[in-house]
Amino acid sequence: MSTADVVLALLSRGPAHGYDLKRGHDTWFDQGRPLAFGQVYATLARLERDGLAAVAHTETGGGPERTVYEITPSGRARLAAWIDEPAEPAAPGADELIRKTVAALRLGLDPAGFVARQRAAHLRRMRALEQAPATDPTSRLVVEHAVAHLDADLRWLEVAAGYVAADGVAAPVRLLDHVAADDHADVDADDHADESAADHSDDHSDDRSRA
Amino acid sequence: MTPQSTPGDLPGTPPADHLAAADRVPAGAVLEAHGVQHAYRRTVALRGVDLRVEAGEVVAVTGPSGCGKSTLLHAAAGLLVPQAGTVTLLGRDLARLTEDERALLRRREVGIVLQFGQLVPELTAVDNVALPLLLDGHPADGARRLALDWLQRCGAEDVAATMPSDMSGGEAQRVAVARALVTGPSVVFADEPTGSLDTLAGRQVLGLLVAAVRERGASLVIVTHDNTVAARSDREVRLVDGAVAAEAVLR
Numbered sequence: 206m207s208t209a210d211v212v213l214a215l216l217s218r219g220p221a222h223g224y225d226l227k228r229g230h231d232t233w234f235d236q237g238r239p240l241a242f243g244q245v246y247a248t249l250a251r252l253e254r255d256g257l258a259a260v261a262h263t264e265t266g267g268g269p270e271r272t273v274y275e276i277t278p279s280g281r282a283r284l285a286a287w288i289d290e291p292a293e294p295a296a297p298g299a300d301e302l303i304r305k306t307v308a309a310l311r312l313g314l315d316p317a318g319f320v321a322r323q324r325a326a327h328l329r330r331m332r333a334l335e336q337a338p339a340t341d342p343t344s345r346l347v348v349e350h351a352v353a354h355l356d357a358d359l360r361w362l363e364v365a366a367g368y369v370a371a372d373g374v375a376a377p378v379r380l381l382d383h384v385a386a387d388d389h390a391d392v393d394a395d396d397h398a399d400e401s402a403a404d405h406s407d408d409h410s411d412d413r414s415r416a
Numbered sequence: 417m418t419p420q421s422t423p424g425d426l427p428g429t430p431p432a433d434h435l436a437a438a439d440r441v442p443a444g445a446v447l448e449a450h451g452v453q454h455a456y457r458r459t460v461a462l463r464g465v466d467l468r469v470e471a472g473e474v475v476a477v478t479g480p481s482g483c484g485k486s487t488l489l490h491a492a493a494g495l496l497v498p499q500a501g502t503v504t505l506l507g508r509d510l511a512r513l514t515e516d517e518r519a520l521l522r523r524r525e526v527g528i529v530l531q532f533g534q535l536v537p538e539l540t541a542v543d544n545v546a547l548p549l550l551l552d553g554h555p556a557d558g559a560r561r562l563a564l565d566w567l568q569r570c571g572a573e574d575v576a577a578t579m580p581s582d583m584s585g586g587e588a589q590r591v592a593v594a595r596a597l598v599t600g601p602s603v604v605f606a607d608e609p610t611g612s613l614d615t616l617a618g619r620q621v622l623g624l625l626v627a628a629v630r631e632r633g634a635s636l637v638i639v640t641h642d643n644t645v646a647a648r649s650d651r652e653v654r655l656v657d658g659a660v661a662a663e664a665v666l667r
Contacts (some may be wrong), residue, residue, distance in 0.1 A: 309591065309636070316662075321654070321662035321664070323666075324652075324654075324662070325652070325662075325664035325666070327643075327646050328643065328646055328652060328666050329664075329666050330665060331644065331647035332647045332649075332666050332667075333646065335644070335647055335648060352644060352647075355643070356643045356644060359643045360643070363480070366482075409519065
């Protein structure tokens with residue numbers, strides 16, 4: 206997410222000065238880092254230079270002068286193009302979780318314990334996010350995104366744990382292949398389909414025992 | 417633990433052994449299961465599981481399919497008597513109770529929410545929710561009033577007069593949650609309560625259940641394969657192949 210695109214999006218709601226834009230940004234993304242004033246003005250200067258925003262007027266009240274900006278037609282076009290273009294799906298890169306998991310499995314350093322500890326850490330983080338007060342719908346959306354990512358990691362860890370349980374030594378290679386071949390969403394879908402099918406048979410056996 | 421506080425009360429009809437039962441709960445623990453073993457015809461479901469649940473604790477039982485989590489929940493709730501091991505629920509050794517006594521315990525002091533289809537198809541929502549009270553001999557007027565109150569708290573007052581066949585999955589689960597809570601149970605068991613619902617409906621039902629249980633200071637044992645559900649708990653007990661593989665305190 207580029208700050209310029211977000212500032213442009215905020216400006217598309219109507220003319221605004223730097224402080225409005227900072228406040229707007231921090232409301233939309235209230236779980237994230239607040240936008241620094243310096244960054245707002247630097248961004249506005251760049252947008253103006255590129256013809257995407259322009260000075261509407263200058264407010265002179267009792268205090269210091271405030272420059273009010275507005276979005277230009279080419280700014281609107283740029284905003285529309287930004288929204289039209291899907292975001293790059295985050296590739297499963299060599300992030301810390303993958304590095305640690307692969308190392309723990311490859312080296313056989315208590316891989317089951319590793320998976321259990323990592324699972325607990327992820328669940329605790331997820332719990333903290335779920336308990337964060339939902340101030341407004343958009344900030345709830347940002348939380349949902351983080352929760353969904355943690356969930357994807359947890360499902361992937363489950364796949365990793367499965368490989369450990371199935372066959373210790375051959376597992377690491379297959380896990381790596383899995384990471385390279387599939388993105389998180391694929392892992393989710395497969396995992397889930399297996400699970401619900403088998404769960405139903407589980408339920409039925411319980412029903413029989415009760416009857 | 418004060419399950420007598422919120423709308424669980426019906427004026428003039430205190431179940432006689434309600435308080436006595438609460439007194440028998442060992443300090444802190446509402447459930448203690450030791451060495452629980454159970455096998456179906458060819459499959460071993462549980463290989464000696466211990467599970468302790470404290471008063472006011474929300475525990476998630478998770479694990480891959482076929483790990484025995486549903487069987488454990490059924491054994492803990494007294495829906496199934498395991499072939500070996502002991503289950504002490506609210507101070508009572510379940511194996512020593514008759515089937516009728518277990519049914520009474522479940523009806524009066526335990527709430528149960530299962531995955532789907534547990535509403536009585538011939539009854540409206542309000543009658544479904546009032547049912548455990550009516551079976552216990554509470555006057556119909558008070559029972560239905562309390563049932564309506566719980567339907568409202570569960571956001572299901574709009575379907576109060578609706579038959580289960582005309583409800584959405586989410587509505588039916590809200591009604592099921594209301595029915596599980598109407599008697600003011602000190603422990604609630606839920607088996608994949610959101611399993612048949614889409615994400616948003618599932619989260620709403622779950623949020624409702626957890627909030628109601630926490631508000632009452634009751635305990636909740638929830639079986640799930642959904643990580644976001646597990647993340648609402650205070651402690652996760654993970655089963656693999658019929659045995660506890662890991663426990664994690666999340667609180």
